[in-house]
Amino acid sequence: PAPSLAHPYNQSHFFPASVSAANMTTQEGDDSLYPIAVLIDELRNEDVQLRLNSIKKLSTIALALGAERTRDELIPFLTETVDDEDEVLWALAEQLNAKFLPLVGGKDYTHVLLPALESLANVEETVVRDKAVESLRSLAAEYTNASIESHFVPLLKRLATGDWFTSRTSACGLFSVSYPHVSAQMKTDLLQLFKALCNDDTPMVRRAAAGKLGEFAKAVEVEHVKTNMLELYTQLAYDEQDSVRLLAVEASVAIASLLSREDIETLIMPTLRHAIQDKSWRVRYMIADKFTQLQAAVGPDMTKIDLVPAYRDLLKDPEAEVKTAAALKLKDFCEDLSKDTRESVIMTMILPCVKELASDANSHVKSALASKIMGLSPILGKSHTIDHLVPLFLLQLKDDCSEVRLNIISNLECVNQVIGINQLAQSLLPAIVELAEDEKWRVRLAIIEYMPLLASQLGVEIFNEKLNPICQSWLTDSVYAIREAAIMNVKRLVEKFGSEWGLTTVIRPVLDLADDQNYLHRMTTIFCINHLVEVTSKEVTTSSLLPVVVKLASDPVANVRFNVCKAFIKMCNKANPCADPSVISTDVKRCLDKLKGDPDADVVYFAEEALVAVF
Secondary structure (H helix, E strand, O other): OOOOOOOOOOOOOOOOOOOOOOHHHHHHHHHHHHHHHHHHHEEEOOOOHHHHHHHHHHHHHHHHOOOOHHHHHHHHHHOOOOOHHHHHHHHHHOOOOHHHHHHHHHHHHHHHHHHHHHHHHOOOHHHHHHHHHHHHHHHHHEEEEEEEHHHHHHHHHHOOOOOOOOHHHHHHHHHHHHHOOOHHHHHHHHHHHHHHHOOOHHHHHHHHHHHHHHHHHHHHHHHHHHHHHHHHHHHHOOOOOOOOOOHHHEEEEEEEOHOHHHHHHHHHHHHHHHHHOOOOOOOHHHHHHHHHHHHHHHHHHHHHHHHHHOOOHHHHOOHHHHHHHHHHHHHHHHOOOOOOHHHHHHHHHHOOOOOOHOOOOOOOHHHHHHHOOOOOOHHHHHHHHHHHHHHHHHHHHHHHHHHHHHHHHHHHHHHHHHHHHHHHHHHHHHHHHHHHHHOOOHHHHHHHHHHHHHHHHHHHHHHHHHHHHHHHHHHOOOOOOHHHHHHHHHHHHHHHHHHHHHHHHHHHHHHHHOOOOOOHHHHHHHHHHHHHOOOOOOOHHHHHHHHHHHHHOOOOOOOHHHHHHHHHHHHOOOOOOOHHHHHHHHHHHHHHHHOOOOHHHHHHHOOOOOOOHOO
């Protein structure tokens, strides 16, 4: 039997005391109901976290109560609790969506959930209202045309004409889901209501209307787009508040997609030209962010006449945020230019601006440009790439910002396809080598992190000839952070090119460090072996790596000897040995037995640890 919730609710908004975890089992004689009773108790608990946990399990409570009691008791109770904490209200708004309908009896009872969501759509906190609107939109999809007029549209009208701006902002998100399912007269009423919201005295309401204008335009008939929607778009695009104007830019993309090229030229472009020159950088930023969508909507002719000069201006904008957004559209915008004029437009109007951006004072601008500039190579071809783009790549490869350098190195492949690996190596490798040997250790560290990527971009042959000697020098660097990064670099290179290549190219020089006079370099060998065993075969580990570790067990420096013990734990662990068991049981056992009697206490400790782990 379901827990009983007496009616009516008292003024404290709590369930009756008779329904509690303490007496539920005695009243019903069923221990299985106890968890449900606990959740019901928590709905009225003073602890916010307990109420929140209970709200998140609302479906469990509703399932236990049954559909009728959920409709008659639980939902009215929840409707009265909208003065709770914001996080509780957000969780409640999230729960009361279309997925909750089976728990109140199905689609025929959709209207039962509306009062609670209407209350939530009126609260002050924006995220709660947005979640309530999201749930209302999901419920609208479950309505029949008749039901939406009798239940949903009245709610929409109440919200749209509410005294508080909060309800009117929430109403803006419900027009597009209601309009297609109502009668002609009701459609006229909704259009008038939306028009009133676009003319609202409160900027937050006009902002919400502007944000939903494009979505609503897609729901109405084309004749209304050319009249009502365009009138509202123009009005909002010239609003005194920049927060409204910038959202009108987004609407222009949606509206333009519904119109013919001729209508766009006469009805959209005049307003759009004004927005491109807007005094607010936020509006210009939105233009830059939506630029390729605008390009697709207006077509190649208007792009050449209007958008190319506009894009050039955005790349030269005084605000860094606008230039960043424009730079991120560089490749896509240039690719979609008309093929017959693309090269000349890029070379004469866009490339000069790009050259200025490569030396911009703002690192975000340069990083955005570096992530896209390589994409111009396939568009401009080999000659222009070598003459105009490669110097820019070199400039950015030496930039102080690590993200700029990474974006250049990450995209070398598309340049390689255009100018060839030999030309690429000849042009860019000297700069890379210079950075790899830079006196500032942080610069060297940055290049180490890119080395596996560079190796895969340039190929094994060029790596072996030009870059491998640098990788080996890093292993003996005076800065520990460089040596540590160099060890991980060796591991990643072996992982990428295979242990056979690794053994002859990078592992042998590492093992040779075991004879180095500097004990720090000998320890580098041990640390490197610890990582190499993860990417090499058992045969390589047994024949090449393990003998070196065994040899270092007799090292005169205690730090080296106890790191040998640690290496044995990693390489020879009985749970997952990386070497041949016969070698472990002889050579390794002999070493550890000897180290167990070492004069250094730390060595003895780790030798005993290793014996336990290995045998």
